[in-house]
Amino acid sequence: MNEGCVGKVYPPTAPYEVGREKIREFAAAVREGNAACWDTEAARALGYPDIIAPPSFPMVLTLEAEHDAVHDPELGAANQNRFVHREQRFAYNRPIHAGDVLTVTVRLAGVDSVAGNDVVTYESTLTAADGEHVCTGRSTFVIFGQEGGDVR
Amino acid sequence: MTVETAARPRYEDIEPGFRLPGRTFRVERKDLVRYGGAACDYNVIHWDDRTAVAMGLPSPIAHGMFTMGLALGVLTDWAGDAGAVVDFGGRFPRLVPVPNDGVGVELTVEATVMEKLEPPRLRLSVAVRLGGSDGGKVLTMPRTIVALR
Numbered sequence: 001m002n003e004g005c006v007g008k009v010y011p012p013t014a015p016y017e018v019g020r021e022k023i024r025e026f027a028a029a030v031r032e033g034n035a036a037c038w039d040t041e042a043a044r045a046l047g048y049p050d051i052i053a054p055p056s057f058p059m060v061l062t063l064e065a066e067h068d069a070v071h072d073p074e075l076g077a078a079n080q081n082r083f084v085h086r087e088q089r090f091a092y093n094r095p096i097h098a099g100d101v102l103t104v105t106v107r108l109a110g111v112d113s114v115a116g117n118d119v120v121t122y123e124s125t126l127t128a129a130d131g132e133h134v135c136t137g138r139s140t141f142v143i144f145g146q147e148g149g150d151v152r
Numbered sequence: 153m154t155v156e157t158a159a160r161p162r163y164e165d166i167e168p169g170f171r172l173p174g175r176t177f178r179v180e181r182k183d184l185v186r187y188g189g190a191a192c193d194y195n196v197i198h199w200d201d202r203t204a205v206a207m208g209l210p211s212p213i214a215h216g217m218f219t220m221g222l223a224l225g226v227l228t229d230w231a232g233d234a235g236a237v238v239d240f241g242g243r244f245p246r247l248v249p250v251p252n253d254g255v256g257v258e259l260t261v262e263a264t265v266m267e268k269l270e271p272p273r274l275r276l277s278v279a280v281r282l283g284g285s286d287g288g289k290v291l292t293m294p295r296t297i298v299a300l301r
Contacts, residue, residue, distance in 0.1 A: 022190075029190035030221030031177065034234040046233055055228065055237040056221040060191050082207070084197065085216040089241025095234070138241070144207065 001111045001118050005075045012103040013065050015129065020098040022060070023053045030054055043097070050098040058090055062124040062137045065104040069122060070143065075108070077118050077143050086119070087140040093133045101129040109138065118143040160232035163272040163300045172230045172263040172276075176284070177222050179214060179248075180256035187218040201252065214248040219259060219291050223280050226261045231298055238273070242293035248282055258283055259290070272300040 020040075027037040032054040035042035043051045070077055096102070105125045112119040119142050126134040184198050193215055196203040204212045220242055228234040250256055260281045267275040276296045281287035 026190045029187040032225045034228045036234040052235050055224045056217050059217045087243045091239040
């Protein structure tokens with residue numbers, strides 16, 4: 001991989017409007033039962049403007065944005081279609097709520113190699129339409145270069 | 153999905169060493185497909201047996217973020233607020249193959265309060281094990297910050 005790409009910032013993604021039913025669909029998938037993810041009144045009782053997304057929801061936005069970055073020809077990562085998540089962090093300024101319109105700005109934070117496989121780390125910033133910082137993610141993926149290679 | 157509003161724990165009442173109610177989840181292949189759809193994660197390694205075998209795995213693996221999502225739900229359930237988990241990060245030290253056998257696997261979530269930070273924040277250590285409480289760790293989240301109200 002091209003280490004000269006470390007620090008590269010990709011253009012912000014197209015705005016993503018967070019819908020109530022998308023939040024509920026995601027909450028069901030991760031078995032999130034907290035009422036603030038399901039019921040508008042319950043969310044408002046906690047001081048939120050609308051139902052809020054489960055904590056890991058930003059992955060819906062960051063994965064695609066980071067996936068696109070893995071395919072950056074300048075980076076030159078091998079066999080970009082086979083990758084496995086090794087680490088993930090999200091730090092919030094505030095929860096994501098239905099009605100948010102978010103963009104993701106991806107920065108390549110680091111490249112590495114482990115057992116012959118490429119490892120990439122991205123820092124992704126989620127920003128609301130008014131410019132407010134919502135949360136920042138940090139993702140590390142292992143990209144498997146060899147056909148039939150062992151993922152361990 | 154059951155929606156409940158539980159009494160929320162208070163920062164003042166929690167001391168380091170407090171263990172949250174743990175939970176064991178059964179995870180089948182259909183749960184991976186459902187998560188993949190909801191999360192827009194269509195990576196074949198999470199549903200396609202042929203790809204898994206070609207990569208030396210017994211079967212497709214659970215999404216790390218699915219496992220993390222289950223674990224975070226244990227915290228939000230306890231806190232009574234899905235917005236309470238303000239900072240979290242984890243590693244996936246082992247992959248979780250999920251056979252398409254109608255049985256699947258069990259994941260057990262454990263969470264312990266490690267430290268009281270500036271009110272109303274607590275630092276928790278969270279782990280997910282494959283199987284019961286003696287199973288190997290598949291997710292470790294040593295620095296998970298929960299802000300109570």
